[in-house]
Amino acid sequence: MPGLEDLYREIILDHYRNPRNRGELESPPATRTEGFNPLCGDEIVVYLDLDDAGVVQDIRIGGQGCSISQSSASMMSAAVKGKTVDEVHDLTRAFKAMMSIHENALEGSDATDAATGETDGIPDVKLGDLEALRGVVKFPVRIKCATLAWNTLAQGLEEASTEA
Amino acid sequence: MALTTTDPLDAALVKADFPLLARTVHGKPIVYLDSAATSQKPTVVLDAMQHYYETINANVHRGVYAIAEEATNALEAARGTTRRFVNARSDAEIVFTKNATEALNLVVQSWGRTNLSEGDVVVLSHMEHHANIVPWQMLQAEKGIEIRWIPLDPEGRLDLTDLDRLLDGAKVLAVTAMSNVLGTFNPVRRLTDAARTAGAISVIDGCQSVPHSATDVQELGADFLAFSAHKLCGPTGIGVLYGREELLDAMPPFLGGGEMIRDVTLDGFTTNDLPWKFEAGTPPIAEAIGLGAAIDYLSSLGMDRVRAHEKAITTYAFDTLTDRFGDDLRIHGPQNADERGGVLSFAFKDLHPHDISQVLDQHAVCVRAGHHCAKPLMKILGVGATARASVYVYNDTSDIDALADALDATGDFFAF
Numbered sequence: 275m276p277g278l279e280d281l282y283r284e285i286i287l288d289h290y291r292n293p294r295n296r297g298e299l300e301s302p303p304a305t306r307t308e309g310f311n312p313l314c315g316d317e318i319v320v321y322l323d324l325d326d327a328g329v330v331q332d333i334r335i336g337g338q339g340c341s342i343s344q345s346s347a348s349m350m351s352a353a354v355k356g357k358t359v360d361e362v363h364d365l366t367r368a369f370k371a372m373m374s375i376h377e378n379a380l381e382g383s384d385a386t387d388a389a390t391g392e393t394d395g396i397p398d399v400k401l402g403d404l405e406a407l408r409g410v411v412k413f414p415v416r417i418k419c420a421t422l423a424w425n426t427l428a429q430g431l432e433e434a435s436t437e438a
Numbered sequence: 439m440a441l442t443t444t445d446p447l448d449a450a451l452v453k454a455d456f457p458l459l460a461r462t463v464h465g466k467p468i469v470y471l472d473s474a475a476t477s478q479k480p481t482v483v484l485d486a487m488q489h490y491y492e493t494i495n496a497n498v499h500r501g502v503y504a505i506a507e508e509a510t511n512a513l514e515a516a517r518g519t520t521r522r523f524v525n526a527r528s529d530a531e532i533v534f535t536k537n538a539t540e541a542l543n544l545v546v547q548s549w550g551r552t553n554l555s556e557g558d559v560v561v562l563s564h565m566e567h568h569a570n571i572v573p574w575q576m577l578q579a580e581k582g583i584e585i586r587w588i589p590l591d592p593e594g595r596l597d598l599t600d601l602d603r604l605l606d607g608a609k610v611l612a613v614t615a616m617s618n619v620l621g622t623f624n625p626v627r628r629l630t631d632a633a634r635t636a637g638a639i640s641v642i643d644g645c646q647s648v649p650h651s652a653t654d655v656q657e658l659g660a661d662f663l664a665f666s667a668h669k670l671c672g673p674t675g676i677g678v679l680y681g682r683e684e685l686l687d688a689m690p691p692f693l694g695g696g697e698m699i700r701d702v703t704l705d706g707f708t709t710n711d712l713p714w715k716f717e718a719g720t721p722p723i724a725e726a727i728g729l730g731a732a733i734d735y736l737s738s739l740g741m742d743r744v745r746a747h748e749k750a751i752t753t754y755a756f757d758t759l760t761d762r763f764g765d766d767l768r769i770h771g772p773q774n775a776d777e778r779g780g781v782l783s784f785a786f787k788d789l790h791p792h793d794i795s796q797v798l799d800q801h802a803v804c805v806r807a808g809h810h811c812a813k814p815l816m817k818i819l820g821v822g823a824t825a826r827a828s829v830y831v832y833n834d835t836s837d838i839d840a841l842a843d844a845l846d847a848t849g850d851f852f853a854f
Contacts, residue, residue: 278800278851282793287852314792315809315822338822340792341852419792 280409281416282341289345289403294352297334299323304332305434309426311418316343318423322430328359335423342407342416347423349403359431364397366424371396372408373417447739447747449834455480455735456832466802469840474618474646474781474828475806476668479732483672486731487724498723499697499714513723516730517713523733524663525654526680530712533679533686534721538645539569541664541679542612544716545641546573548689549662550610556582559608561638563588563596563624564818565617568811570643574612588613590818594620594771598628605636612640615647615658619810619824620771621752621778623647630659639685645669649830650748650779652741655680667725671831672732676725679716686712693718736831744831748780751829755782755838762842766849770819780829783810786845789852791825797851798825801844 299306299321309318316339323332333355335347350369354362410420453459456478461468470478496506498513514529521532535541550573554560560574564587577583586604591597594617605611611633615626626647630640639661644653648663649670655663663680667673681689691698691709695718700708709715736744752775759767763786770783786794791807798805805827809816816822827841 278797281796282851313808315813315816316792317822340790342792344790413796416792416796 276409276412281413283406283409285403285406286341286345289348290341293335293344293348295334295348295355296336297321298336299332299334304334305430307426307430307433308337309422309429311339311343311422313415313418314340316340316419316422318343318347318426320347320423320426320430322427322434324359324431324434328435330354330357330359330362339422340416340419342410342419343422346404346407346420349407350423350427353402353404354427359435361399362427362431364399365401366428368397368399368401369404369407369424370421372401372404372411373421374411375417375421445743446750447743447831449747449832452739453832453834455482457481457484459832463802463804464800469801469803469837469844471827471829471833471837471841472804472806473649473669473830473833474810474826476674477649477671477830478832479673479728480671480735482735483728483731487673487728490724490727495724497720509723512730513721513726516726519730519733520678523653523737524648524678524680525656527656528683531680531683531686533681533713533716534726535677535679535716536675536722537668537677538643538664538666539677541677542569542641542643543573544679544692545612545662545664545681546577548692548716549639549685550574550577550583551581552690554581554583554609557584559584559586560610560612561586561588561604561608561633563613564590565594565596565620565622565812565815566612566614567618567643567645568813569645570612570614570641571814593773594622595777596622596624596629598625601629601632602636605632605638608633608636608638610641611636611638612643614643614645616650616779616781617771617812617815618646618781619783619812619815619819619826621781621783622771623777623779626658626660630661634659646779646781649736651745661685667729667732670729670732671735673725673728676722676729678729683712686716691715691718695719697721739831747831748829748833749775751833751835751838752778752780752782754835755780755827755829755841758835758838758842759784759845763845763849767845770824780833781826782828783824783826785821786825787849787852789848791823793852794825794845794848797848798841798844801840801847803841803844805841 304321304323307320317337319336321334325331333351458478494505494508496509498510517529589597633640641662642660644663644665648665661682666677698718768785772778795807807825
């Protein structure tokens with residue numbers, strides 16, 4: 275049976291207690307994107323400032339939610355700052371793969387072979403602190419908490435690139 | 439010694455009637471405190487459904503053979519049991535639906551679409567479940583009806599100061615008898631009287647009230663009352679719509695198909711008598727029989743004793759949680775057990791409900807965390823979600839003690 279310590283790693287609690295990049299950015303020029311978890315009512319706001327070269331100049335996180343959604347958002351904000359849009363996409367895919375979510379799995383291009391554990395097409399990206407969220411997979415109900423910020427960020431990137 | 443209706447319930451005896459409550463979770467005895475979401479089922483209900491499938495399983499109302507007649511009789515007997523339970527005037531007033539949500543949608547889609555047009559007013563309250571909001575909003579999108587809202591006072595009761603003004607010109611008043619978040623009992627009779635005076639029909643959501651206290655639709659003066667079986671010790675898959683016969687009679691059918699017709703030709707159809715006019719297709723037969731058994735079970739305990747028991751547990755919960763956690767724990771809604779049922783939504787320290795319920799689960803304590811399908815109310819309370827412990831006839835003070843112990847552990851775990 276997975277225990278609480280698998281879910282609530284110390285680094286997660288640290289990000290929950292001391293969230294990074296909490297706040298707002300003036301929008302515009304920044305994009306402002308809201309994400310909701312309809313199951314629990316959590317909401318997250320991602321403010322995203324991309325420069326002309328497609329680099330994340332700044333990011334801020336608003337909204338409220340549980341320790342998992344808040345710490346995931348906090349770690350995400352720290353991880354994507356200074357990265358290009360392509361790098362952010364790779365990081366997002368790597369994070370979601372860790373959460374056992376394979377978005378292109380239907381086409382077979384991005385699937386994990388459950389028998390061998392070999393991955394195909396998942397970017398080789400260092401997840402750093404985000405690794406601490408790996409235990410969430412053992413609590414399937416909470417996966418949506420961990421991915422809320424990332425889905426909101428993806429939507430924000432889409433909006434930012436449409437505007438550019 | 440024979441029990442009289444004034445003797446308190448023996449919670450240990452009642453608990454023994456519910457097989458699931460004997461199981462363990464994570465190696466600990468289960469503490470089930472989520473009966474506002476769904477109740478556990480006593481053996482007599484499970485046996486009644488099993489007996490149906492093993493001995494009289496046949497489709498109802500058409501077969502001439504013996505077991506078809508027995509199945510039909512069992513289904514209709516369950517209807518009679520349900521009628522007596524809420525004191526409706528006739529079986530024609532008891533419609534079986536898929537769940538309470540479908541019952542409310544039936545009212546909106548049949549009565550509402552027929553009788554409401556642009557600008558007509560429907561009055562709801564801020565404490566409604568989505569099932570008594572969204573169907574009306576769907577009609578609003580289609581027809582342009584106006585929705586007015588009864589606000590709440592700071593303690594989580596309906597603020598009826600402006601009721602007459604809100605009801606002025608209204609055609610419908612649709613409110614819950616008891617909040618699934620705040621636990622508040624609403625003054626249903628006062629509300630239905632005010633609606634009638636204003637020329638509006640009344641639609642009462644009885645999902646939380648009917649399983650927990652005696653219900654008399656004639657005394658309540660309700661035109662419609664919806665409730666579900668699975669919250670009152672019965673199975674999922676069946677709900678009940680009580681409707682005043684005169685209203686049901688004038689309403690067009692909701693779903694079309696078998697059973698609800700008298701005759702079908704290439705040119706059209708005529709409808710069956712009440713209540714079958716509203717029961718298209720094969721009904722939930724086993725579920726109806728399970729509902730009947732659940733009502734018999736609760737009636738044997740006595741609904742007044744069920745209410746007295748839950749009131750005592752609720753009072754104990756208030757005392758225990760206040761005593762042990764003081765200002766660290768705040769229960770939403772009225773603070774007096776006379777005014778409320780055993781639904782306890784609470785805020786604990788500044789912890790998120792998801793995190794609370796996650797730790798409680800490790801202690802085998804089952805509570806709900808979320809918006810409880812009442813997002814407008816969450817907004818008014820200024821929270822995204824709440825943790826909610828809810829009690830029923832099989833809970834006792836040891837369950838509340840277990841909740842308090844597990845909350846203690848939760849506070850320690852997240853201590854900053």
